Amino acid sequence: RLAYVNGRIVPLAQASVSIEDRAYLFADGIYEVASIFGGALFDWPLHLERMARSLNELQIRAPMSDAALRIAAERLIRKSGVSTGMLYLQITRGAARRDHAFPDARTPPGLSMIARPFDFSRRVPEQQVGMTAITAADQRWSRRDIKSVALLPNVIAKQAGKEAGAYETIMIDPDGTVTEGSSTTVWVVDRDGTIVTRPLSHAVLPGLKRRRLIGLLEDAGETVAERSYDVAALKDAAEVFVTSTSSPVMPIVSIGGEAVGDGTPGPASLTACRLMWEEIERQTGW
Ligand code: PLP
Numbered sequence: 001r002l003a004y005v006n007g008r009i010v011p012l013a014q015a016s017v018s019i020e021d022r023a024y025l026f027a028d029g030i031y032e033v034a035s036i037f038g039g040a041l042f043d044w045p046l047h048l049e050r051m052a053r054s055l056n057e058l059q060i061r062a063p064m065s066d067a068a069l070r071i072a073a074e075r076l077i078r079k080s081g082v083s084t085g086m087l088y089l090q091i092t093r094g095a096a097r098r099d100h101a102f103p104d105a106r107t108p109p110g111l112s113m114i115a116r117p118f119d120f121s122r123r124v125p126e127q128q129v130g131m132t133a134i135t136a137a138d139q140r141w142s143r144r145d146i147k148s149v150a151l152l153p154n155v156i157a158k159q160a161g162k163e164a165g166a167y168e169t170i171m172i173d174p175d176g177t178v179t180e181g182s183s184t185t186v187w188v189v190d191r192d193g194t195i196v197t198r199p200l201s202h203a204v205l206p207g208l209k210r211r212r213l214i215g216l217l218e219d220a221g222e223t224v225a226e227r228s229y230d231v232a233a234l235k236d237a238a239e240v241f242v243t244s245t246s247s248p249v250m251p252i253v254s255i256g257g258e259a260v261g262d263g264t265p266g267p268a269s270l271t272a273c274r275l276m277w278e279e280i281e282r283q284t285g286w
Contacts, residue, residue: 004076004113012114018095021110026100027150029092029110030054033245036077036085036115037286044070046208051091053206054147059102060093063111077115084286085117086246090149120286123247127273130253130265131167133240135231136160138171138179145202157182168242170255176230179203184242184250185210188229189268191238199226209243209276216275222268239266248280249273 003015023029032051035042048066055062064072073087092110096103139153161169161182168181178198180186185207187197195217200206217224234240240252240260249272251265265273280286 001114001116002076002080004072004111006108006111009076009079015112017092017110017112020095020098021092022094022096022103023090023092023110023149025098027148027152028058028060029090029149030058030060030147031088031090031149032147034087034089035118035120035245035248035280036082036087037120037280037284039077039083040284041070041073041077041087042280042284043208043212044073046211047089050147050206050208051089055091057143057146058093058148060091061105061109063091063109073113073115076113080115082115082117084120085115087113087115089113092149118246120248123250124277126247127249127251127265127270130251130269132165132254133168133170133181133242133252134161134164134166134256135170135172135234138173140171140179143202144179144204145200145206147205154182167250168252170234170242170252172231173203176232177228178231178234180205180207181242181244184244184247186234187241187243187272188234188237189239189241189266190233193238193268194223194225195268195272196225196227196229198228207243209245209248212279213243213249213272213276216279217272220271220275222271235260237261239269241265241269241272243272243276248276 001012003012005015032047034047090112094107094109096107136157157169171179238261242250251269
């Protein structure tokens with residue numbers, strides 16, 4: 001296995017960064033995860049856009065131009081021999097003597113990437129049966145819109161789900177509203193068939209599957225509403241599904257042991273699954 005680290009592609013076992021890297025010391029960095037189908041990056045321009053936004057919000061310098069980054073990423077994917085999988089990309093504020101305040105502006109940002117195979121085809125049968133979830137308090141900071149590597153609350157939430165035998169943990173704000181999953185965007189379908197997801201704000205990550213799916217659903221004539229909803233509406237929903245790069249659309253058929261709807265993936269969820277696969281096929285030929 002290979003990795004890209006600060007300009008070089010090396011065997012993963014030899015890929016290393018300084019222990020003074022600020023991502024290691026302060027979680028001072030951002031990341032992106034993009035899917036690869038047939039060797040091609042899906043929705044890469046959207047990832048670049050979100051990456052630039054995260055960097056800008058944190059005043060971290062981009063390590064290279066978008067064009068150079070694309071070349072480096074595609075070279076890594078090719079050399080790694082990944083046909084279907086995921087690209088992980090991380091940019092940090094670089095390595096400098098430990099001090100909370102930003103280092104000298106000339107400190108080069110750190111850039112690392114790994115491309116790994118992932119069998120997306122296994123998602124197809126999983127989608128037909130759906131997955132389970134639990135809920136937990138959202139313990140994150142107030143800028144969840146930034147895709148920062150500071151994921152400890154997400155890690156703790158995901159682990160709680162895993163220990164409960166659930167696929168995802170849906171996080172609830174102190175005001176009782178649903179924010180998102182530990183690594184997914186959450187959607188509910190209400191009793192009149194409206195497909196609802198929380199509006200973008202500092203409270204949630206701007207999911208790219210979310211963005212893509214809103215357009216696909218609307219083009220297909222579905223009714224989509226971007227509004228907040230509380231945990232009671234989540235539990236009372238006709239359908240629930242989650243979206244993310246690693247599981248493009250995944251129906252959730254039970255929450256905390258209680259069935260969602262009739263406990264099987266509903267029609268809106270299955271429509272969302274189909275539209276997303278069609279879009280992946282359209283873009284990448286997969
Ligand atoms: N919300 C959180 C907290 C995430 O970590 C992720 C992705 O990993 C998402 C939502 C979904 O984002 P995307 O659709 O861009 O993968």
